[in-house]
Amino acid sequence: MTSSVRVLPFDADLNQEAHRERSPSADTVVEAVIKHARAGQILYHENDAAPYCYQIITGAVKEYNSLKDGRRQVSEFYGPGDLFGVCELEHHSHTAEAIVDCTLKRFSRDAYLTKISASPDLSRQLLRTLMTRLHRARERLIMLGRMSAVQRLATFFLRLSNDQETRDDIRLAMSRQDIADHLGLTIETVCRAITELKKKRIITMKTARLFAITDHDALSDIAAGRETN
Amino acid sequence: MTSSVRVLPFDADLNQEAHRERSPSADTVVEAVIKHARAGQILYHENDAAPYCYQIITGAVKEYNSLKDGRRQVSEFYGPGDLFGVCELEHHSHTAEAIVDCTLKRFSRDAYLTKISASPDLSRQLLRTLMTRLHRARERLIMLGRMSAVQRLATFFLRLSNDQETRDDIRLAMSRQDIADHLGLTIETVCRAITELKKKRIITMKTARLFAITDHDALSDIAAGRETN
DNA sequence: CGTGCAATTGAAAGTACTCAAGCCACGTGG
């Protein structure tokens, strides 16, 4: 679920609507160990040495940075198939935490990178992955710098919807707080934005963590800033 | 000047204060052509094919995305020595525009990337560069998502100061509008934030485009959110 | 010494935030 950062083979086009990166098991490249993590468990901290990277089998993980005042910036959510923990230098640049119970493949980051850099093809692919991630981070810059609360939420929901196979219900693995930390908002503002979308009958909340997009076009309009008041 | 994205050799440490990437002339890698650009000239547009990348000899360039409503998000400013236009896929993901008259080296992006991916060492370096850029983009996410106007400006000024050799006066190549577009603010808010810093005697404006940091510590405090009202 | 654009300042409006209270689903224990 959510934004994928899968690594091999890389066949997404940056200019496509849904630019996803696909990857087969990372253990086709290096040997992996299966790990389990309970909800809330931290896989690694910001500034920890980075011996391993991970691929999610089931569950969901958030990656964030903490500020001294306790606020957090969630840079990415990862779901089944997603690979994370590779795109850093010797030390992790953020904290990774399971948001629900997870099953993960863990493998050596060094072995992986060595394998990668030995092959021009693979390194080209990893380069592309990084470029895509960079591109996305910059898209998010626009979001945080220029979009209103409802716009951000609409954009976020659209991405969830894109990343998901089923066209219907969307399950939120993350809490309101996590969403707020991702969108650069407070939890209250997220709630109010959700309420606004509900009132306009653009989305329907079945439960707090399960909803459906009723009017996909209207949601796109809002995300794009073409309000159809 | 400003945030450097130099490519070879890469010896910066991500966890250091000033994480700069150094690079000798890019033409040590592939042959280059000298180009001139006048202030305001666009080097390439968002979504253009990306046959070339550039290295600045003199002058300054801004890299931005435009929104349909005319607003812009400036993702990066580049100055002498900086290399740009490499870290994209087949198409440029932003527009590059000279903000003052520039002298540039232009060279083939393909040749450069091919050369790079042929060498495990070089590709490792480019990987590092990309990882660093990604890290910076995520730092900026925190800025746009969580910081107040004055905090953003303080952070921006500190970065300018870090990137500059001379400890004293800092010249702004970019307009207030450019700064606003970079920080996710309006031009008026940028002015007011500058005025605030002036009033607190933390900076001194010699002219609108030339200033000095009078109280470096206070500026750091503000940037970090430790207001010493 | 005008002209024109960039920068600055002021006043009013808007949006998100803070603080605080209410709601709801769920699990625990009487």
Next chain:
DNA sequence: CCACGTGGCTTGAGTACTTTCAATTGCACG
């Protein structure tokens, strides 16, 4: 089986900060 407590979510009221709109000032240039 129900009261109670807990934690996450939602709503309300008031505040703070940024934006918007509208002048005004300042500076470079002809």
